[in-house]
Amino acid sequence: MKIGITGLNNVDSPGPGVPVIRAIKDKYKSNCTIIGLIYDSLEPGAYMENVAEKSYMIPYPSSGLDSLLIRLKKIHEIEKFDIIIPTLDSELYGFVKLTPKLEEMGIKTFLPTLDQLNFRAKDKLYDFFKNSGIRVPKNILITSPEDFKKFEDEFEYPVVIKGIFYDAYIVKNEDEAISAFNKMRFKWGVPIIVQEFVKGDEYNVAALGDGTGAMVGGVPMKKLTITDKGKAWAGITIADPDLKELAEKIMDKLKWRSGIELEFVKEEKSNEYYLLEVNPRFPAWVYLAVAAGQNLPAALIDLMNGKEVKKFTEYEIGKIFIRYSWDLITDIKKFEEITVKGVLSNG
Amino acid sequence: MRKYKISSNLAISENGFLFYPLTGESFTVNQMGVQILNLLKKEEKPEQIISAIIDEYDTDHATAERDLGEFLTQLKNYKLVNEL
Numbered sequence A: 001m002k003i004g005i006t007g008l009n010n011v012d013s014p015g016p017g018v019p020v021i022r023a024i025k026d027k028y029k030s031n032c033t034i035i036g037l038i039y040d041s042l043e044p045g046a047y048m049e050n051v052a053e054k055s056y057m058i059p060y061p062s063s064g065l066d067s068l069l070i071r072l073k074k075i076h077e078i079e080k081f082d083i084i085i086p087t088l089d090s091e092l093y094g095f096v097k098l099t100p101k102l103e104e105m106g107i108k109t110f111l112p113t114l115d116q117l118n119f120r121a122k123d124k125l126y127d128f129f130k131n132s133g134i135r136v137p138k139n140i141l142i143t144s145p146e147d148f149k150k151f152e153d154e155f156e157y158p159v160v161i162k163g164i165f166y167d168a169y170i171v172k173n174e175d176e177a178i179s180a181f182n183k184m185r186f187k188w189g190v191p192i193i194v195q196e197f198v199k200g201d202e203y204n205v206a207a208l209g210d211g212t213g214a215m216v217g218g219v220p221m222k223k224l225t226i227t228d229k230g231k232a233w234a235g236i237t238i239a240d241p242d243l244k245e246l247a248e249k250i251m252d253k254l255k256w257r258s259g260i261e262l263e264f265v266k267e268e269k270s271n272e273y274y275l276l277e278v279n280p281r282f283p284a285w286v287y288l289a290v291a292a293g294q295n296l297p298a299a300l301i302d303l304m305n306g307k308e309v310k311k312f313t314e315y316e317i318g319k320i321f322i323r324y325s326w327d328l329i330t331d332i333k334k335f336e337e338i339t340v341k342g343v344l345s346n347g
Numbered sequence B: 001m002r003k004y005k006i007s008s009n010l011a012i013s014e015n016g017f018l019f020y021p022l023t024g025e026s027f028t029v030n031q032m033g034v035q036i037l038n039l040l041k042k043e044e045k046p047e048q049i050i051s052a053i054i055d056e057y058d059t060d061h062a063t064a065e066r067d068l069g070e071f072l073t074q075l076k077n078y079k080l081v082n083e084l
Helices: A017-031 A067-081 A088-102 A114-119 A123-131 A174-188 A241-254 A287-292 A296-304 A331-343 B029-041 B047-059 B061-079
Strands: A004-008 A034-040 A055-056 A083-085 A139-142 A159-163 A168-171 A191-194 A199-208 A213-228 A232-237 A256-267 A273-279 A319-323 A343-344 B003-007 B017-020 B023-026 B082-083
Touching: A004 A017, A004 A067, A017 A034, A017 A287, A017 A296, A034 A067, A055 A067, A067 A273, A088 A114, A123 A241, A123 A273, A139 B023, A139 B047, A159 A174, A168 A174, A174 A191, A199 A232, A199 A241, A199 A273, A199 A287, A213 A241, A213 A287, A213 A296, A213 A319, A241 A256, A241 A273, A256 A296, A256 B003, A287 A296, A287 A319, A331 A343, B003 B029, B003 B061, B029 B047, B029 B061, B047 B061, B061 B082
Parallel strands: A004 A034, A004 A083, A034 A055
Antiparallel strands: A055 A343, A139 A191, A159 A168, A159 A191, A199 A213, A199 A256, A213 A232, A232 A319, A256 A273, B003 B082, B017 B023
């Protein structure tokens, strides 16, 4: 079975590709060959041992779908993919649109619909879950710094200023808000999201949906160490039936078809969970779920292959992941190979 | 003194490491803390816990009662015990 996987950027804000591959290899061992699909010639996963047997450069999503399709066809002629798993937020819209073409080529995917992707987008989340019994911090969209004055009655400081795709700043007053707005605007464009700030501990759930509304599996984790980018650098599996029930409710409402990460904050004041974000792919910490007993990426492969997948009901509580960085040493020949030929064999 | 019940599922190791699986929080307590938590687990009344502290640590009733009260307040703040 030949599987193409993206997101091998195992950097300070890591992509989920490497842990997804690790999980798949845990189950399928030598019965699968992993082909890394990388955007940058220095994505660490392409050089790591026992990760991708081969990696190919592919064009950035901003280059357009046509160039991506042409490149994938070219790689497919050589590799004959059975499956492709995109793992990055920014490429998902493109891969969803390409799904019929990939199917024609005999390549399986297991992705949400465009509507589902849109419902869970940061700027739509509040409206989608309004009146559903699922708490989401209130947000408004703004397009200019003057909007902070215009909408000042609608929120109280502190608030969270968020980019439409990435980044978030907690700001305590209008001056800080305008400064954050300008940083975001230049980086990610407008609109900018102004979100109610909910104070409390952060919890995430890594899960897999089968597209019918059922949650095939889901493992909740409390962040133990958080980086300045808000990423978990260490975490522990927890047992909270309320959180599990909430995750199942969200999956049912979204009818999610793929891996997913649900981000929550448990408000200190009320002890209630608020859904902060829905990330449309497995998180980079998904291997913790595997170690705790739920190999969600391998179950995703089974779903793609039309196998019957039993719902995971249990996982080990108190399992910890601690991320670390490691300087991988490689030869310039490999860098040359991927840079010049656009392909690197690492098997 | 009010009676307290220990939160269900609180894992207490002999060396004083506590793990609360509902929230993922962990804590450390000294040997006296472990002893008190184990007595709470057995649903002992505060007076019985105070007696156990006096027996073990050679202290007077007022000191034991005050220390237990402070410890229980901390446990309550972290939601590790509930008042009955």
